[in-house]
Amino acid sequence: MKIAFLLSIHFSLLIFVHCYGGNGYDPLENVLRIQRSKRSVHDPIKNKELNTEYSYPPVYVGPQDGLKDFDKISSLPGQPTGTDFDQYSGYVTVDPHHGRALFYYLTESPFNSSTNPLVLWLNGGPGCSSFGNGAMMELGPFRVNADNVTLSHNKYAWNNVANVLFLESPAGVGFSYSNTSSDYETGDIQTAQDSYTFLVNWLERFPEYKSRDFYITGESYAGHYIPQLAQLIVQNNKITNQTVINLKGIALGNAYVDSETENTGMYDYFWSHAIISDEIHEGIISNCNFSEAGTITEACEDYLSQAKAARSNIYFYDIYAPLCSSSSNSTPSISEFDPCTGNYIDSYLNIAAVQQALHAKPVYWESCNDFIGKHWQDMPFTVLPVIQDLMASGINVWIYSGDTDGRVPVTTSRYSIDKLETSVEKPWYPWMHEDEVGGYVVGYQNLTFVTIRGAGHFVPSYQPARALAFFSSFLEGKLP
Ligand SMILES: *[C@@H]1O[C@H](CO)[C@@H](O)[C@H](O)[C@H]1NC(C)=O
Ligand SMILES: *[C@@H]1O[C@H](CO)[C@@H](O)[C@H](O)[C@H]1NC(C)=O
Ligand SMILES: *[C@@H]1O[C@H](CO)[C@@H](O)[C@H](O)[C@H]1NC(C)=O
Ligand SMILES: *[C@@H]1O[C@H](CO)[C@@H](O)[C@H](O)[C@H]1NC(C)=O
Ligand SMILES: *[C@@H]1O[C@H](CO)[C@@H](O)[C@H](O)[C@H]1NC(C)=O
Ligand SMILES: *[C@@H]1O[C@H](CO)[C@@H](O)[C@H](O)[C@H]1NC(C)=O
DSSP, X not given: OHHHHHHHHHHHHHHHHHSTTOTTOOHHHHHHHHHHHHHHTTOXXXXXXXXXXXXXXXXXXXXXXXXXXXXXXXXXXXXXXXXXXXXXXXXXXXXXXXXXXXXXXXXXXXXXXXXXXXXXXXXXXXXXXXXXXXXXXXXXXXXXXXXXXXXXXXXXXXXXXXXXEEEEOSTTSTTOEEXXXXXXXXXXXXXXXXXXXXXXXXXXXXXXXXXXXXXXXXXXXXXXXXXXHHHHHHHHHHHOSSOOOOEEEEEEEEEOOBHHHHHHHHHHHHHHTTSXXXXXXXXXXXXXXXXXXXOOOHHHHHHHHXXXXXXXXXXXXXXXXXXXXXXXXXXXXXXXXXXXXXXXHHHHHTOHHHHHHTTOOSOOOOSBOHHHHHTXXXXXXXXXXXXXXXXXXXXXXXXXXXXXXXSSOHHHHHHHHHHHTOOEEEEEEEEEETTEEEEEEXXXXXXXXXXXXXXXXXXXXXXXXXXXXXXXXXXXXXXX
């Protein structure tokens, strides 16, 4: 009896702890911990090193003939009838010697696919799957139903207005893999390079997209991936004799871009949203120095633990949302996000017929790979200088934030924008969607900041209609 009870606790922990977006599961904490330990031995990884390692064209380009046809998905098991767009998925080899290949999923637009832009979507972690989380839980055309085997259509899917390419990155995430296991000890530099090599090869496989307007968006730790990949594209475009990628803009959602503002913004958000006490907040302010040169003292660590305990088991990716529990109502619905969605996805993507339909290698699919996050090798303390370069390079830079996220909260984004030292051009105003405030906007010089009201960390999961409205504005390059 007692053993059965303990086992059942264990089992439910296993289920909930392993899904990205599962309550209490926090892959970003892995790198924050690494970041803190690096800082205490005064070994910060500088942006300079990243920049000099960045330019490596030409990149490996493998034969792509016939692979596009092979990658076409005829239909996903359990897919609703009347699906009116094309889907593709498969592998692109980025390193033939190591046997390293990245998995992608492309959803084309039902209308105007041949003229709509191409948008790359990246989830963070590091180690979390853009296909399972981004496509199946957030902005893709399908959601997995509570039966774990059928799909329903997401009418607010972003492929309504763009051809959306989901990339599982780096190798080891989702269906992406390497035949050389040491490749799973990776970091920011390798991730950016592999993503770039992926794009150059993918554009050979889908040459109709070569000169198409191209955008990159994503969230969370993709706040590192996106600026670094964009910078690599901008730099390589100037010198490459391979494909020039027509990068027009980037949008960073609830993005981890700076270690100091991540910490200060999060604890200020916890305090201002009545999640931690005055005493803990004051204790953090007077004992913690989160700057790059600062050291994290024992007194500070103690207050941080107190904050974690005080927060208790709220769902900190969306602080007012219900938890996934056996009593939660599991009627499939797009506009009311089912907090157990991660579990359905986990089951669905491990069905052999689903993996086969996706042209994936048969594997045990996980929404996040903890090994990757815990062994992350390199990351700068901040990517704000990279973002500043991009702002000056003429591409459209947007920062957006779901305002009920406690993981990378809106305060963090605002503190990061302060550090970018840009100036307000169009002051704060509410943007409207269906006669309600969808959120707020500030137009800065070379930067747009947009909040999405009532959305947590996974913005399109919680506010699908507002998210699609914001995304459409971003592609049009117009403030919402
Ligand atoms: C990895 O190894 C398997 C088995 O040898 C091989 O079939 C596959 O093509 C390799 N993957 C890559 C990307 O080279
Ligand atoms: C397709 O493009 C045309 C021309 O730009 C536009 O008028 C039409 O609204 C678009 N259709 C959809 C469904 O987006
Ligand atoms: C591109 O440049 C590299 C040297 O930077 C050269 O080895 C390669 O042959 C060039 N490729 C083409 C197609 O011109
Ligand atoms: C944090 O520490 C750094 C380096 O010691 C120092 O320059 C800075 O003033 C400190 N910040 C605060 C708020 O005390
Ligand atoms: C769906 O999968 C989850 C595990 O991911 C499991 O707990 C649940 O019982 C499954 N639901 C059904 C209807 O089989
Ligand atoms: C904005 O871009 C222009 C043109 O590239 C550049 O001169 C200016 O410094 C940029 N300002 C900011 C704040 O990024």
